[in-house]
Amino acid sequence: MLRFPAWNVAGIALALVVTANAGANSAELGANDEPIKLAMVGYTGQHVSTHLAGQLLEKLGYKVEYVTASVFPVFSGLSDGTISGLVDIWLNNVGDIYPQVLATKKIENIGSLGLETREGWIYPKFMEQICPGLPDWTALAKPECVQALSTPETAPNGRFLDYPTEWGTRSATIIADNDLPYTSVPAGSEGAMVAELDAAEASKTPLLMMFWSPHYALVENEVGWVTMPPCKEQTEQHCITKPESVKIVWSGFGAKWPAAYAFLKEFQVNAREQEKMILAIDKKGRDLDVVVKEWVDSNEPTWRPWIDAGKN
CATH class of the missing domain: 3.40.190.10 (Periplasmic binding protein-like II)
Structure with missing residues (x-):
């Protein structure tokens, strides 16, 4: 019968414990x-x-x-x-x-x-004085709101700044679904959209646009989110839902x-x-x-x- 010194038995036992623990950690990772x-x-x-x-x-x-x-x-x-x-x-x-x-x-x-996350129509918060009733979407149809957002390229309609064309045209569809007097104007890029939002806030120029959150532009600009109209059809093209x-x-x-x-x-x-x-x-x-x-x-x-x- 083989016998080991007490210190050696303890050492073997410790080695076995270390090996077992190493195997457990390895299996876990x-x-x-x-x-x-x-x-x-x-x-x-x-x-x-x-x-x-x-x-x-x-x-x-x-x-x-x-x-x-x-x-x-x-x-x-x-x-x-x-x-x-x-x-x-x-x-x-x-x-x-x-x-x-x-x-x-x-x-x-x-x-x-x-x-x-959030996605939808936003506006600089100061516009709630120009378009009474915001954030409810029906406020957008009021003549004073349409006039404030009208530009030479969209008159007599108001201007709606949309996503770049390659991102889709949901907003244009929703505008048409609800007979809103707005013309969707696609932005050139995300950067162009942010630049317009910054400029609108700085000059207090009315702006209505499609946007999403989280986004760094919303750290620096106080915006409101339009309460969207009911979806005409329950499809991505006719609805903007929380992503x-x-x-x-x-x-x-x-x-x-x-x-x-x-x-x-x-x-x-x-x-x-x-x-x-x-x-x-x-x-x-x-x-x-x-x-x-x-x-x-x-x-x-x-x-x-x-x-x-x-x-x-």
């Missing part, structure tokens, strides 16, 4: 030697959400890569696992491709991002990176905090990663429970 590839699609708010998730995943023990993708091809990458996750996507921007891919069970919706932002992952994500999966299910983004970061990046020209790191460094009580969810 999963394939942490392989990078989690997070999709970056088209707009700064989404980039902020993605880098927030990425920096926190690194704290959890993972490698992260950021992959630039457009809204529709990103679902092909998610389906085959070449893209691991998409942590901020507005479902009103994905057309038919999202439900089609979701039905194949190659991707998984892991819940809302918690982002307070939902969700988190989507490749279907194999949970098995491959269990702790990351648990973390991302808990991960949330506050719209007002996102707007402040967008302002710093887009308006003040600051570096995305630096701005996000500052938020992470200052808000551990917010994100620590998400990290703990990944560890437990």
Whole structure:
């Protein structure tokens, strides 16, 4: 019968415990030697959400890569696992491709991002003195309101500043549905829309426009949101409804990176905090990663429970 000195038995026991714990930690993290590839699609708010998730995943023990993708091809990458996750996507921007891919069970919706989103018609708050009855949409039909918003290019109609043409024409359809005396004028770009809003606020020039939140322009400009008319038809073309932002992952994500999966299910983004970061990046020209790191460094009580969810 083999005998070991007492110190050696204790050492072997300790080694076994350490090995067992290392195995448990490894299993919890999963394939942490392989990078989690997070999709970056088209707009700064989404980039902020993605880098927030990425920096926190690194704290959890993972490698992260950021992959630039457009809204529709990103679902092909998610389906085959070449893209691991998409942590901020507005479902009103994905057309038919999202439900089609979701039905194949190659991707998984892991819940809302918690982002307070909004989309609709806005106006500078001073216009409530010019168009009594705002924010109710019926105020827009009053002659004094139409006249205030009329321009040489739209007279006798009022001017409605719409999204760029390639973003769709819902507002023009809704204006027609409700016989509102306005002409939809597409903006040249997002930047042009922000410039008009800034100029209208500075010069107290009446303005009615399509817009969305979160957006940095709303940090610097006080706006009202029109209470929209009832939808003539329950379709995207005839309605403006509150967008939902969700988190989507490749279907194999949970098995491959269990702790990351648990973390991302808990991960949330506050719209007002996102707007402040967008302002710093887009308006003040600051570096995305630096701005996000500052938020992470200052808000551990917010994100620590998400990290703990990944560890437990």
